[in-house]
Amino acid sequence: MRGRIGHILTSVALVVFPALAESLMQHAGKIAPHRANPYAGNERAREAGQKLFDENCGSCHGEAGKGNGRAKTPPLTTRFVHDADPGALFWVLRNGSPSHSMPSFQHLPEAQRWQIITYLQSLGEEQK
Amino acid sequence: MIESRSALLLAMLIGCAFRALAGESPFFVTYTDRLEEPGNLEIESKNATGRPADSGRFIGSALEFEYGLRGWWTTEVYLDGQATSGDSTIFTGFRFENRFRLTRQAHWINPVLYVEFEDINGADKSLLEVVGHDTEADLAVPNAIARQEKQRELETKLLFGSYWRGWNFSENIIVEKNLAHAPWEFGYAVGVSRPLALEARPDRCAFCRENFTAGVEMYGGLGDTSLLQLRDTSHCVGPVVDWNVAKGVDVKMSPSFGITGTSAPLLLRFGISYEISQFARKLRGRQ
Numbered sequence: 001m002r003g004r005i006g007h008i009l010t011s012v013a014l015v016v017f018p019a020l021a022e023s024l025m026q027h028a029g030k031i032a033p034h035r036a037n038p039y040a041g042n043e044r045a046r047e048a049g050q051k052l053f054d055e056n057c058g059s060c061h062g063e064a065g066k067g068n069g070r071a072k073t074p075p076l077t078t079r080f081v082h083d084a085d086p087g088a089l090f091w092v093l094r095n096g097s098p099s100h101s102m103p104s105f106q107h108l109p110e111a112q113r114w115q116i117i118t119y120l121q122s123l124g125e126e127q128k
Numbered sequence: 129m130i131e132s133r134s135a136l137l138l139a140m141l142i143g144c145a146f147r148a149l150a151g152e153s154p155f156f157v158t159y160t161d162r163l164e165e166p167g168n169l170e171i172e173s174k175n176a177t178g179r180p181a182d183s184g185r186f187i188g189s190a191l192e193f194e195y196g197l198r199g200w201w202t203t204e205v206y207l208d209g210q211a212t213s214g215d216s217t218i219f220t221g222f223r224f225e226n227r228f229r230l231t232r233q234a235h236w237i238n239p240v241l242y243v244e245f246e247d248i249n250g251a252d253k254s255l256l257e258v259v260g261h262d263t264e265a266d267l268a269v270p271n272a273i274a275r276q277e278k279q280r281e282l283e284t285k286l287l288f289g290s291y292w293r294g295w296n297f298s299e300n301i302i303v304e305k306n307l308a309h310a311p312w313e314f315g316y317a318v319g320v321s322r323p324l325a326l327e328a329r330p331d332r333c334a335f336c337r338e339n340f341t342a343g344v345e346m347y348g349g350l351g352d353t354s355l356l357q358l359r360d361t362s363h364c365v366g367p368v369v370d371w372n373v374a375k376g377v378d379v380k381m382s383p384s385f386g387i388t389g390t391s392a393p394l395l396l397r398f399g400i401s402y403e404i405s406q407f408a409r410k411l412r413g414r415q
Contacts, residue, residue, distance in 0.1 A: 059405030
């Protein structure tokens with residue numbers, strides 16, 4: 001019985017959590033201006049972004065952005081994040097979202113936010 | 129004996145620093161607009177030492193527990209104490225503060241509301257703010273006399289923070305009221321800082337330039353409602369530096385110089401902080 005409930009909860013989480021990330025990203029996609037990532041395809045920037053992600057984001061979004069089982073901190077390994085406009089991701093990092101318990105990372109220098117985005121958009125590549 | 133105890137304490141602090149590991153604000157008095165991440169607990173020790181005229185050297189300490197309740201709400205408790213050479217070592221009280229982000233999105237200037245209740249006594253020397261007509265002479269009063277004065281105060285601040293090309297500009301307006309008596313007191317604190325490098329390196333390193341933030345901080349009193357003037361007010365200015373030793377651990381330092389005759393001529397401030405990510409989840413044993 002307990003296993004069945006676990007299965008149901010896991011199934012619900014798999015559908016609901018990415019949807020939460022999508023709702024914030026969808027909102028950002030509508031209002032954020034298009035911006036090109038100055039580090040796109042830069043391997044050093046991706047590695048630096050991974051380090052920054054571990055230090056600033058990993059405690060909520062889980063190791064390698066796989067999520068930590070909480071609704072408000074969804075996994076970031078989805079195609080939705082991978083294919084998002086970099087400007088939308090930049091908007092989310094700059095503004096955060098109080099209603100999603102997502103803090104603003106405006107205090108990080110712009111270069112470091114772009115390094116994090118470079119890493120984030122590399123996460124979903126295996127799934128494509 | 130006292131020196132060997134101090135050396136042991138310093139060694140313990142450094143030991144703690146290297147055991148664990150988020151770039152923090154380098155300031156001691158000025159607040160930035162940054163709030164604690166939800167679920168994270170930061171434990172910080174802020175200290176100030178100086179030698180006022182006609183008194184022994186003192187060290188005032190505040191042990192701070194800061195918790196991110198929501199993305200827009202951070203709450204904190206401070207425990208204050210001080211030791212004065214040739215006098216005594218005493219607990220001076222506590223502070224309970226809350227900071228609220230006032231806007232949903234980031235702007236050029238980001239406002240945060242700060243509300244604090246403090247129950248401390250007149251012997252407190254943690255110097256977390258300077259308001260009204262606070263002067264160096266207040267620091268020279270013997271502990272047995274100073275601690276008789278109760279300071280149950282409501283303190284509000286409007287914090288402003290802005291960012292431009294890696295630079296942080298922070299401005300605080302302070303209004304404080306002793307709930308028992310005394311007029312409203314006013315103060316200010318401003319600071320500007322920048323990391324030494326804006327890009328992060330791919331490798332993990334303690335001494336990378338990106339781990340250091342340097343700047344300048346200035347703070348002081350602006351009088352009170354009974355005497356709203358700058359005469360007999362203290363104003364201090366000094367460089368600040370913060371070193372993000374490792375993930376979650378920061379060490380910071382600042383010599384602070386008095387720029388008016390009634391200010392403490394020199395204060396040395398130092399602090400160490402340790403941030404525990406997702407504290408509540410760890411308590412529940414869910415990593």
